Amino acid sequence: MTDTTTQPLALSVSQLSWTHDDCAILKNIQFDLPAKQMLGVIGPNGAGKSSLLRCLYRFILPSSGHISLFGQNIAQYSARQLATKIAVVQQDTPQFFEMNTRQLVAMGLTPHKGLLDSTTSKDNQLIDDAILQVGLATKAELQYSQLSGGEKQRALIARAIVQQPQLLILDEPTNHLDIHYQIQILQLVKSLGITVIASIHDLNLASAMCDNLVLLNQGELIANGSPSEVLTEDQISTVFKVCCEIEPHRQHGNPLISYFYHDANQIIVGH
Numbered sequence: 355m356t357d358t359t360t361q362p363l364a365l366s367v368s369q370l371s372w373t374h375d376d377c378a379i380l381k382n383i384q385f386d387l388p389a390k391q392m393l394g395v396i397g398p399n400g401a402g403k404s405s406l407l408r409c410l411y412r413f414i415l416p417s418s419g420h421i422s423l424f425g426q427n428i429a430q431y432s433a434r435q436l437a438t439k440i441a442v443v444q445q446d447t448p449q450f451f452e453m454n455t456r457q458l459v460a461m462g463l464t465p466h467k468g469l470l471d472s473t474t475s476k477d478n479q480l481i482d483d484a485i486l487q488v489g490l491a492t493k494a495e496l497q498y499s500q501l502s503g504g505e506k507q508r509a510l511i512a513r514a515i516v517q518q519p520q521l522l523i524l525d526e527p528t529n530h531l532d533i534h535y536q537i538q539i540l541q542l543v544k545s546l547g548i549t550v551i552a553s554i555h556d557l558n559l560a561s562a563m564c565d566n567l568v569l570l571n572q573g574e575l576i577a578n579g580s581p582s583e584v585l586t587e588d589q590i591s592t593v594f595k596v597c598c599e600i601e602p603h604r605q606h607g608n609p610l611i612s613y614f615y616h617d618a619n620q621i622i623v624g625h
């Protein structure tokens with residue numbers, strides 16, 4: 355685990371709540387995140403993972419509470435300042451027509467450039483390196499719209515790398531990716547040496563890759579801590595309604611979860 359004692363806080367979230375149309379979607383969320391850590395946000399469908407991330411990158415204005423980013427109230431950043439601090443890869447890959455992969459990745463430079471600034475050879479190197487890192491070198495000139503779902507996801511991650519943020523927020527970054535790229539992309543973002551927050555459905559992947567986890571259920575923070583502290587049999591059973599057995603992973607020592615499956619003959623529809 356990363357030594358958290360010497361790192362300043364990247365993020366401090368206190369008493370964060372978001373109510374929409376009289377529905378309490380986030381309820382009194384509170385946690386701190388030391389800089390340069392990788393935090394996994396886990397929880398069942400509808401738990402509030404995306405809503406929490408949206409508050410953190412200021413897409414949603416919370417109903418109450420406070421978010422401090424690198425020691426400053428997030429509300430006090432200008433849009434441009436925020437774009438130099440935070441890069442976001444959203445859950446749904448957006449459409450970018452009339453743009454090839456390289457042009458899309460180059461968009462990551464935008465917050466760092468004035469209107470009349472041209473692209474330097476250093477910028478080009480940064481773009482080429484990011485494209486290489488996500489395994490899209492052979493697709494760089496292809497139209498973005500022609501990439502597969504997983505390739506689009508990787509192109510958006512390359513764009514975020516080019517943005518050179520101090521905090522990278524990824525909403526389900528692995529949902530379009532095969533197992534090779536699930537591992538490779540999370541290892542890549544971890545290797546950037548910046549603070550990363552990612553919502554992840556695969557609990558074994560979250561266990562293997564994250565320094566700390568935040569477990570949400572029905573808008574509430576259920577647990578926050580190391581994978582071993584958060585991924586317990588009891589907690590997984592209560593929150594995800596599945597039975598499992600946990601043992602230390604042979605390689606990394608964090609929890610390895612084996613799920614128990616229902617016997618199809620015992621499942622009665624409607625129960």
Ligand SMILES: Nc1ncnc2c1ncn2[C@@H]1O[C@H](COP(=O)(O)OP(=O)(O)OP(=O)(O)O)[C@@H](O)[C@H]1O
Pocket residue numbers: 374379397398399400401402403404405406
């Ligand atoms: N803009 C919105 N308007 C109304 N309800 C919303 C809005 N955004 C989220 N919600 C509701 O808030 C709850 C949490 O949604 P959210 O997308 O944050 O969950 P999630 O944990 O990311 O889910 P999933 O794993 O399915 O992606 C859901 O019940 C959802 O319907």
